Amino acid sequence: MGLTVLQSALFADKTKHLGKSARSRARLIDAALAVFAREGLEAASVSEITREADMANGTFYLHFKDKGELTLVVALSVAAEIAREMDDAMADIDDAIERVSFGTRQFIHIASERLNWGWAFCRAFWVLPELRMGAGQYLRRDLERGVAQGVFSIPVDDFLVEMVGSLVNVALFARMNGTAGPEAGSKAAEMQLRLLGVDPELAKRVAWQPLGGALSGPTS
Amino acid sequence: MGLTVLQSALFADKTKHLGKSARSRARLIDAALAVFAREGLEAASVSEITREADMANGTFYLHFKDKGELTLVVALSVAAEIAREMDDAMADIDDAIERVSFGTRQFIHIASERLNWGWAFCRAFWVLPELRMGAGQYLRRDLERGVAQGVFSIPVDDFLVEMVGSLVNVALFARMNGTAGPEAGSKAAEMQLRLLGVDPELAKRVAWQPLGGALSGPTS
Amino acid sequence: MGLTVLQSALFADKTKHLGKSARSRARLIDAALAVFAREGLEAASVSEITREADMANGTFYLHFKDKGELTLVVALSVAAEIAREMDDAMADIDDAIERVSFGTRQFIHIASERLNWGWAFCRAFWVLPELRMGAGQYLRRDLERGVAQGVFSIPVDDFLVEMVGSLVNVALFARMNGTAGPEAGSKAAEMQLRLLGVDPELAKRVAWQPLGGALSGPTS
Amino acid sequence: MGLTVLQSALFADKTKHLGKSARSRARLIDAALAVFAREGLEAASVSEITREADMANGTFYLHFKDKGELTLVVALSVAAEIAREMDDAMADIDDAIERVSFGTRQFIHIASERLNWGWAFCRAFWVLPELRMGAGQYLRRDLERGVAQGVFSIPVDDFLVEMVGSLVNVALFARMNGTAGPEAGSKAAEMQLRLLGVDPELAKRVAWQPLGGALSGPTS
DNA sequence: CATGAATGAGGCTTCATTCAT
DNA sequence: TATGAATGAAGCCTCATTCAT
Numbered sequence: 001m002g003l004t005v006l007q008s009a010l011f012a013d014k015t016k017h018l019g020k021s022a023r024s025r026a027r028l029i030d031a032a033l034a035v036f037a038r039e040g041l042e043a044a045s046v047s048e049i050t051r052e053a054d055m056a057n058g059t060f061y062l063h064f065k066d067k068g069e070l071t072l073v074v075a076l077s078v079a080a081e082i083a084r085e086m087d088d089a090m091a092d093i094d095d096a097i098e099r100v101s102f103g104t105r106q107f108i109h110i111a112s113e114r115l116n117w118g119w120a121f122c123r124a125f126w127v128l129p130e131l132r133m134g135a136g137q138y139l140r141r142d143l144e145r146g147v148a149q150g151v152f153s154i155p156v157d158d159f160l161v162e163m164v165g166s167l168v169n170v171a172l173f174a175r176m177n178g179t180a181g182p183e184a185g186s187k188a189a190e191m192q193l194r195l196l197g198v199d200p201e202l203a204k205r206v207a208w209q210p211l212g213g214a215l216s217g218p219t220s
Numbered sequence: 221m222g223l224t225v226l227q228s229a230l231f232a233d234k235t236k237h238l239g240k241s242a243r244s245r246a247r248l249i250d251a252a253l254a255v256f257a258r259e260g261l262e263a264a265s266v267s268e269i270t271r272e273a274d275m276a277n278g279t280f281y282l283h284f285k286d287k288g289e290l291t292l293v294v295a296l297s298v299a300a301e302i303a304r305e306m307d308d309a310m311a312d313i314d315d316a317i318e319r320v321s322f323g324t325r326q327f328i329h330i331a332s333e334r335l336n337w338g339w340a341f342c343r344a345f346w347v348l349p350e351l352r353m354g355a356g357q358y359l360r361r362d363l364e365r366g367v368a369q370g371v372f373s374i375p376v377d378d379f380l381v382e383m384v385g386s387l388v389n390v391a392l393f394a395r396m397n398g399t400a401g402p403e404a405g406s407k408a409a410e411m412q413l414r415l416l417g418v419d420p421e422l423a424k425r426v427a428w429q430p431l432g433g434a435l436s437g438p439t440s
Numbered sequence: 441m442g443l444t445v446l447q448s449a450l451f452a453d454k455t456k457h458l459g460k461s462a463r464s465r466a467r468l469i470d471a472a473l474a475v476f477a478r479e480g481l482e483a484a485s486v487s488e489i490t491r492e493a494d495m496a497n498g499t500f501y502l503h504f505k506d507k508g509e510l511t512l513v514v515a516l517s518v519a520a521e522i523a524r525e526m527d528d529a530m531a532d533i534d535d536a537i538e539r540v541s542f543g544t545r546q547f548i549h550i551a552s553e554r555l556n557w558g559w560a561f562c563r564a565f566w567v568l569p570e571l572r573m574g575a576g577q578y579l580r581r582d583l584e585r586g587v588a589q590g591v592f593s594i595p596v597d598d599f600l601v602e603m604v605g606s607l608v609n610v611a612l613f614a615r616m617n618g619t620a621g622p623e624a625g626s627k628a629a630e631m632q633l634r635l636l637g638v639d640p641e642l643a644k645r646v647a648w649q650p651l652g653g654a655l656s657g658p659t660s
Numbered sequence: 661m662g663l664t665v666l667q668s669a670l671f672a673d674k675t676k677h678l679g680k681s682a683r684s685r686a687r688l689i690d691a692a693l694a695v696f697a698r699e700g701l702e703a704a705s706v707s708e709i710t711r712e713a714d715m716a717n718g719t720f721y722l723h724f725k726d727k728g729e730l731t732l733v734v735a736l737s738v739a740a741e742i743a744r745e746m747d748d749a750m751a752d753i754d755d756a757i758e759r760v761s762f763g764t765r766q767f768i769h770i771a772s773e774r775l776n777w778g779w780a781f782c783r784a785f786w787v788l789p790e791l792r793m794g795a796g797q798y799l800r801r802d803l804e805r806g807v808a809q810g811v812f813s814i815p816v817d818d819f820l821v822e823m824v825g826s827l828v829n830v831a832l833f834a835r836m837n838g839t840a841g842p843e844a845g846s847k848a849a850e851m852q853l854r855l856l857g858v859d860p861e862l863a864k865r866v867a868w869q870p871l872g873g874a875l876s877g878p879t880s
Numbered sequence: 881c882a883t884g885a886a887t888g889a890g891g892c893t894t895c896a897t898t899c900a901t
Numbered sequence: 902t903a904t905g906a907a908t909g910a911a912g913c914c915t916c917a918t919t920c921a922t
Contacts, residue, residue: 021902042262045895056904058898067896126346126393153420154411159391159400163411166390170383173346180379191374191383195415200373240922241885265912276887281914460901461906482702485891496908501893566786566833593860594851599840603830603851610826611819613786620819631814631823635855640813681881705916716883718919727917 011077025063027053032074037119041071041127075124075131078117082110083138096146097198101206103142104192105185108172109211118176125169135168136161146196153197164192231297245283247273252294257339261291261347295344295351298337302330303358316366317418321426323362324412325405328392329431338396345389355388356381366416373417384412451517465503467493472514477559481511481567515564515571518557522550523578536586537638541646543582544632545625548612549651552624558616565609575608576601586636593637604632671737685723687713692734697779701731701787735784735791738777742770743798756806757858760824761866763802764852765845768832769871778836785829795828796821806856813857824852 012026031053035044046067050057064070086106093099112118124131140161146152154160171188174180180187186207193203231253232246251273255264266287270277284290306326313319332338344351360381366372374380391408394400400407406427413423451473452466471493475484486507490497504510526546533539552558564571580601586592594600611628614620620627626647633643672686691713695704706727710717724730746766753759772778784791800821806812814820831848834840840847846867853863 024902046897047895057896058905059903061897062902154414159394159404159407160411162394162399163387163390163408166386167383170386171379174379174382179382184379187379188383191380191415194374194417195411197414197420200417239885244885266914267912277913278888278915279886282885287913459906464906486893487891497892498894498909499907502906507892594854599831599834599844599847600851602834602839603827603848606826606830607823610823614819614822619822624819627819628823631820631855634814634857635851637854637860640857684881706918707916718884719882721918722881 011081021063024053024055024059028055028060028063028070029074029077032070033078033116033120036071036074036123037116040123071124072128072130074120075128076134078120079131079134082107082117083134085110086138095151096142096149097151097193097202097206099142100139100146100192100196101189102211103138104168104171104189105207105211107168108175108185108188111172112175118172122169122173122176132162132165136165139165139168143196151196151198154195164195167192167195231301241283244273244275244279248275248280248283248290249294249297252290253298253336253340256291256294256343257336260343291344292348292350294340295348296354298340299351299354302327302337303354305330306358315371316362316369317371317413317422317426319362320359320366320412320416321409322431323358324388324391324409325427325431327388328395328405328408331392332395338392342389342393342396352382352385356385359385359388363416371416371418374415384415387412387415451521461503464493464495464499468495468500468503468510469514469517472510473518473556473560476511476514476563477556480563511564512568512570514560515568516574518560519571519574522547522557523574525550526578535591536582536589537591537633537642537646539582540579540586540632540636541629542651543578544608544611544629545647545651547608548615548625548628551612552615558612562609562613562616572602572605576605579605579608583636591636591638594635604635607632607635671741681723684713684715684719688715688720688723688730689734689737692730693738693776693780696731696734696783697776700783731784732788732790734780735788736794738780739791739794742767742777743794745770746798755811756802756809757811757853757862757866759802760799760806760852760856761849762871763798764828764831764849765867765871767828768835768845768848771832772835778832782829782833782836792822792825796825799825799828803856811856811858814855824855827852827855 011029012023015023015026028049032044032049034052035049039048046060047057049070050060060070064073086103089106090099090102093102110117111121121131140156143152143156143161143164147156167188171180171184175184190203190207193207194200198206231249232243235243235246248269252264252269255269255272259268266280267277269290270280280290284293306323309326310319310322313322330337331341360376363372363376363381363384367376387408391400391404395404410423410427413427414420418426451469452463454466468489472484472489475489475492479488486500487497489510490500500510504513526543529546530539530542533542550557551561580596583592583596583601583604587596607628611620611624615622615624630643630647633647634640638646671689672683688709692704692709695709695712699708706720707717709730710720720730724733746763749766750759750762753762770777771781781791796818800816803812803816803821803824807816827848831840831844835844850863850867853867854860858866
């Protein structure tokens with residue numbers, strides 16, 4: 001299960017039925033993802049993105065007001081897509097402990113497997129508050145669920161969400177780096193659960209249990 | 221105790237007795253800190269830094285080979301200075317739990333109190349591996365101490381160090397943001413200790429106990 | 441027949457039928473020629489060239505990777521154009537003595553008559569080995585022809601080619617200087633022939649004979 | 661007899677008896693020679709020259725008004741020194757043919773043997789009219805002598821001097837390049853003599869005869 | 881005389897953005 | 902819609918020269 005599952009045109013593929021304009025826009029988003037992943041948000045230039053998308057330089061501004069707008073759109077598109085996939089996969093998990101564990105592992109899995117997403121996400125995370133907010137929404141609900149279920153022993157507030165959420169991003173970063181292997185997700189999940197007050201034994205058990213068919217699921 | 225304690229020329233102040241060149245260099249470091257804090261590492265331009273330092277553009281290159289060299293020097297200078305101060309303050313703490321707690325709180329305290337240091341550190345953290353490494357060294361020793369003392373129940377490896385370390389940076393970030401108030405340090409420390417396996421009650425007690433005279437120490 | 445036959449846009453003129461981009465590129469080449477002629481290769485700055493071409497600074501890099509690339513392109517364009525014209529004019533000259541004489545005279549004539557070419561060539565000659573090589577190819581063939589015809593009494597090698605070739609450049613230089621008048625070509629040709637072993641009387645006769653209609657040829 | 665006879669401080673050595681100022685000046689000239697030889701006239705920067713001379717940057721302007729002044733002084737110093745040595749060596753040669761041959765061979769020999777002189781001379785030759793003039797003076801006298809002796813069959817004028825003189829420089833250039841070996845001097849001399857009207861057989865004999873003790877003379 | 885820090889103009893290059901086609 | 906040439910501000914860096922010590 002390597003990192004190099006080739007998979008281009010993630011967003012463009014979904015717009016075959018839409019107008020030409022929407023398709024161009026999607027192609028730009030895909031290209032931007034690739035370039036962001038390669039070079040980072042600031043280092044990516046509009047011309048490189050359009051070159052990657054096989055378009056003329058000026059076409060960019062028909063679809064986006066700004067480089068900044070593109071950045072946002074790309075990040076949120078990725079986040080939304082990941083969220084959608086995860087919602088699907090997690091729809092019938094009730095236990096907050098399992099949800100947090102599965103969510104973290106699954107997220108890291110998806111992001112690192114999907115070409116360009118992992119890096120793009122890492123690169124954008126600390127720069128785009130919108131991204132952190134968006135991701136935080138999901139996490140927060142599970143944390144609150146855990147408190148309600150009496151399994152997390154720590155009050156949920158923005159700060160907690162940021163801290164627990166950042167652990168996911170840091171683990172993803174290590175994964176992309178090569179600093180950490182495929183076990184990064186489990187390790188991160190275990191740490192989160194310990195932090196949240198789950199018994200260490202249980203945390204380890206849940207975080208390292210096989211992910212089930214979900215893994216091979218909607219990876220595209 | 222707000223964030224706006226005016227305090228310019230942190231490094232320049234220490235070089236009054238040195239040659240003119242060293243003083244100019246220090247002025248550049250201070251100016252860079254200010255600009256990094258305002259705009260981030262990449263967005264800071266040499267001309268803006270020299271303008272901030274009231275120098276001619278070319279003077280910069282008398283003191284640094286490169287913008288990259290400056291970046292490194294600034295980050296490591298700050299890190300070294302913080303490390304020095306913290307070493308002093310922590311010299312006689314033996315208990316690993318206390319060390320981790322005190323270290324985290326004190327670090328956030330110092331960095332957020334010193335004009336520009338907090339932001340500069342946050343901005344540099346994810347961009348400069350050297351910085352993460354350097355900070356990690358210190359943390360790792362305390363984690364290993366905790367394992368040796370039998371108070372931390374999780375094996376120490378690079379990944380753990382990165383994760384626990386990142387919590388400090390994330391908390392500092394929230395502090396600088398205004399997302400978190402002065403209690404950020406205690407909150408972060410408490411979470412770290414929980415993650416490491418310290419009993420939640422103990423973690424809370426240690427993380428929130430008064431910091432002692434250290435706080436009023438060398439904050440400037 | 442002075443040196444100041446106004447004649448701008450030598451390359452641009454030939455591209456009226458091509459795309460806008462090619463025309464801009466040609467304008468840059470013409471401008472570069474002018475600036476090279478005025479200031480020399482190294483002293484010419486991109487901004488001065490674009491100013492001469494009435495373009496924005498950045499436009500330059502749409503057409504050339506580099507100042508170096510431009511330099512080469514300009515030198516080789518000129519050389520190629522001169523070579524083309526000379527090939528045309530010399531196609532039906534068989535006698536090596538006449539070829540060398542005519543080539544030298546014609547070259548100096550063309551280069552000194554065409555606005556900027558003379559100086560640009562002189563300025564580039566010692567700096568661009570590619571230019572010396574290219575010019576050397578042509579000369580060498582005529583030298584070898586002369587040996588084959590039994591009229592040149594000196595073995596042809598790289599060194600000889602460089603020496604004989606440099607005489608052309610030196611004469612052109614003197615012509616541009618104003619040190620030498622329009623007779624520079626004949627004088628240079630005569631010296632070359634003497635050097636090559638042609639009888640002095642014959643050398644003088646050939647080198648000074650009227651150039652025929654060629655002179656009034658494609659000087660534009 | 662390689663090109664790498666180490667020989668630093670050519671001018672500085674002669675000023676031991678002079679004031680400190682004169683010695684510094686001479687050190688700068690030597691340093692400039694080295695840098696010119698390494699990088700060319702325009703590429704040499706004042707700071708590199710002073711660094712080579714182990715002096716402070718500003719000291720330069722105590723000794724020279726300008727970078728341009730230095731350039732001139734360096735070139736003329738070298739020329740004067742070479743001329744002095746050659747005058748010595750040629751004092752008792754009467755025959756113009758021998759003088760031209762010996763002069764050319766000896767000049768190339770000295771310049772290519774003396775560390776830095778060869779390159780510096782080549783690099784300066786086309787840029788400094790003063791240098792060409794100076795060298796031309798000497799050559800002209802021998803050419804006129806040859807005409808007077810009835811051995812050169814071509815009228816002496818500025819143009820001839822430039823052409824014959826340039827052959828020396830071109831040969832030196834090829835020598836420095838590595839394009840030509842130690843025989844460059846003889847080859848060049850032979851060509852000059854042929855050009856001047858000397859019988860090819862005689863030209864060859866004279867140009868290739870052993871140089872005599874002169875060679876081992878003042879080469880350092 | 882000498883030092884070496886400082887200056888600031890100017891060179892090369894990139895890039896977000898506009899605009900005529 | 903799309904193109905791609907053009908723009909010009911801005912970034913990094915070098916270097917001849919000046920000046921306080």
